[in-house]
Amino acid sequence: MNLQIGQWRIDILSGGEFLHDGGVLYGVVPKSIWEKTQPVDEQNRVHLAMQCVLARNGTHTILVDTGHGDKLSPLDRKSHGLMPGWALREELIRVGTQLEDIDTVILSHLHWDHSGGATSKFPSGIGPTFPNATYYVNRQEWADAVSGDITVSGGYVEDDFLPLEASGKLSLVDHLQEIVPGVQVLQTGGHTRGHQAVLIRSANQGLLFPGDIAATSAHIRRMWCTSYDLDLARTRQVKAELFGYAADHSYWVVWNHDKDCPVSKVERHPKREFMVVNNTR
Template sequence: MIQVGKWRVDIVSGGRFLHDGGVLFGIVPKSIWQNVQPADDQNLVPLAMNCVLARNDTHCVLIDTGHGSKLSPLDRKSHGLFPGWPLLDELSALGVSPEQVDHVVLSHLHWDHSGGATSKVNGAVIPTFPSAQFVVNRQEWADATSGQVERSGGYVSADFLPLEEAGQLRLVDHLEEIVPGIQVLQTGGHTLGHQAVLIESNGKGLIYLGDIGPTSHHIRKLWCTSYDLDLIRTREVKKQLFDFAAQNSYSVIWNHDLDIPISQIALHPKREYLVQTEIL
């Protein structure tokens, strides 16, 4: 737990999985990335799904939900998922029930970020958090629901269409305030409607990077995933976010990093970024 002004921020797990290292690091040669992220004999590396619970006296906000509980055994195997879905148990350990979450902000609608937004109950797929407003970027929603394979092929409709059917969907744009102290930043890059989340209070701040910075190793300027739809945009916005975090001593969340889920960023005199694992 860290305190960001009036916000208590806890990192909670949306699951763990194994993922192809070549996809995770894109154009970076394995001879380089394996020095910081060793892979197994199938080229797989273990990753987290780090979600964020932010609470103050008024609001209980969850950022991303992990993979959820709907996936079939075959899908779980193909994604290399670890057993179970720990998110609800970890929320319960913090004294938070699904009914108490009033906002769920989704960085984007890929299965490992939005799968837990809905659950299957008695054969029906319904929102996991019955009292929550689910916050999705407008462009992201348009692409995910377009029906065009080129745009919607990476999405699972059961993860998000029930949110609209239940009347719990809120579409937002760049720099829109979700609740006082929390706003979304449309980054593009990974998907056209990908959004980061900024939490600020009393001069303190935290940025949930989503897949703009999936692991702390992606602090390197040119390291991006193969899934990024607009590689140049990812590189540009990543630099902007890292500069902003470094200049303001804001913490950042690396949502797929098992070892360093949160850190601060220092700016080297030669303008090379350094990860700081200690939160000051």
């Protein structure tokens, strides 16, 4: 699936698929309500995607998030209900991109399903998957991930990100920092304290990658948040800010864990705040 955002060709690529507990994904929302939007298996798990964004403009080749990667043990793969292999490698080949072509990797946050593919196993040890890329991580996210403080560091796997620092490929960024012209990160907080969204703009067009602020298109609802969110109030607040901006500018929104609706536009709604429109499904 691809879009054209001004000078940017945007490809929505699979970083893998997995099964996840529905109660965790939808938090305080009763199952009798959320199950109408997404069926579950016999273990109460829902089938989710790990959408990544490849953006190319002839000068830069940018990857937003990396999926689960290829380092997980067979036991971990079974636990997460992962599909075989690591789809992102094949997806990149399909759209004519080699690992070496990517010069910029932006990670929304450092949980395993977003940053696992940032590093890979090599004969010499674990190192950056994309050898010519600089990896951009929010400064607060990095501090929390390496802190050892269990109140903020849960969900991180050190092999996914510590080798980036050791290789000299890591760049820490702050709220509203421009990575390359037309590509900006926005520290949202909410899901993790250093979680960041990504905004790509060109020629009065744009695409918003909100990451786990809204895991699926169903999470466009203000109260629909995951149980993993560290700051539920902040997640709910920032949804209104992000979706309001996307709606007012008619920007595309990527739903990074939505298998059936990877990208859409949104509009304001008088009764439901926002609604999904122009679904590319």
